[in-house]
Amino acid sequence: MATVQHVVPQDAFEPSLFGTYSKKIGMWLFLASDSLTFGALLFAYSYNRIANPAWPTPFGKESIANATVMTACLLSSSLTMVLGVLAANRGDKAWTRNWLLATMFFGAAFTVLHAMEWTRLMGEGMMPSSNPWAATVPQFGGTFFTLTGMHMLHVTIGIIYLGVIALRKKFLPILLVLWLVGWLATPSGSVFHYGIHVLLIGAIVAAVVLFLKPKDYDAHDVEVSGLYWHFVDLVWMFIFPLVYLMSTKI
Amino acid sequence: MHDVAHDESKAIYFWVWAGLIFLTGVEVGLAYEQVLAPVRMLEVLLVLSVVKAALITLYFMHLKSEIGTMRWLLIISVCACFALMWIFFFPDADRIIHLGVK
Numbered sequence: 001m002a003t004v005q006h007v008v009p010q011d012a013f014e015p016s017l018f019g020t021y022s023k024k025i026g027m028w029l030f031l032a033s034d035s036l037t038f039g040a041l042l043f044a045y046s047y048n049r050i051a052n053p054a055w056p057t058p059f060g061k062e063s064i065a066n067a068t069v070m071t072a073c074l075l076s077s078s079l080t081m082v083l084g085v086l087a088a089n090r091g092d093k094a095w096t097r098n099w100l101l102a103t104m105f106f107g108a109a110f111t112v113l114h115a116m117e118w119t120r121l122m123g124e125g126m127m128p129s130s131n132p133w134a135a136t137v138p139q140f141g142g143t144f145f146t147l148t149g150m151h152m153l154h155v156t157i158g159i160i161y162l163g164v165i166a167l168r169k170k171f172l173p174i175l176l177v178l179w180l181v182g183w184l185a186t187p188s189g190s191v192f193h194y195g196i197h198v199l200l201i202g203a204i205v206a207a208v209v210l211f212l213k214p215k216d217y218d219a220h221d222v223e224v225s226g227l228y229w230h231f232v233d234l235v236w237m238f239i240f241p242l243v244y245l246m247s248t249k250i
Numbered sequence: 251m252h253d254v255a256h257d258e259s260k261a262i263y264f265w266v267w268a269g270l271i272f273l274t275g276v277e278v279g280l281a282y283e284q285v286l287a288p289v290r291m292l293e294v295l296l297v298l299s300v301v302k303a304a305l306i307t308l309y310f311m312h313l314k315s316e317i318g319t320m321r322w323l324l325i326i327s328v329c330a331c332f333a334l335m336w337i338f339f340f341p342d343a344d345r346i347i348h349l350g351v352k
Binding site for chain 2: 017018019020025028032035036039040043046047049050064068071072075076078079081082083086223226227230231233234237238240241242244245246248
């Protein structure tokens, strides 16, 4: 079959306005738009917090300690992520994978601790439309679960993203096993029994990407995935003080 | 074309991480002491959060190494949107308390 050969003269394209590759610009633009989503949720929560003197303060020492450990997990995951980017830049594939796996471990630890916190609060009777501490402030549950749930979703997507970059197709069976174990291990009435399906959807999307466009992910891909991961960490730097530290019961 | 290689050494990332952990400790300490009124506490926590966010963005996300066009376009556009929310919404939330609305 004859193919058309396009001769592209040098300097035919203008250099990038932002002096970098397009994948990174795309990720930055996505993060800028996503920051407005989280900004709106954070301001909604903070506005309600300030405007309601009867705002519940259900987070005792145990919750604050738990949330502090969660914060340390995310900060440490950012450190391992940036070390992974450094390893990718020097072409060290083994250490790139190791640092990405360490990042995923810290991310998973954060998610598990957060899920335990949610379970404890729901056990005390907190629901999206009501809470047992302040009947006049029913919006507490809604704003809390929306904000922290949105963040937990981002962390979960980040773990899947890093898994695809680090392990490629080998990550798919791991993800499916995690989904199945999580689905069978959680009680049928639990919100996590349904929430675990994020892993199944992630596995399907990852499979489509990996089979339609198989490739070895390079240093650029690691750096772009790192941008996403650090953003998830950055958002938590606002959620932790605004949600937990502003509603302490000490 | 800007390359992915960045100038910082490994040590700077450990220092930034230690700084972030320290600032988190300060925030938790403030929450335990509870010496500030809610609105003042919110302001202090927000300032500390902005400092932490700046450290993450500049060092971990390498925005410090990007060219000025990208750096300033991102910073100014996001900050402008947040400033709009801050200027209009927070004083209103505070005003509701002083009006005595229950």
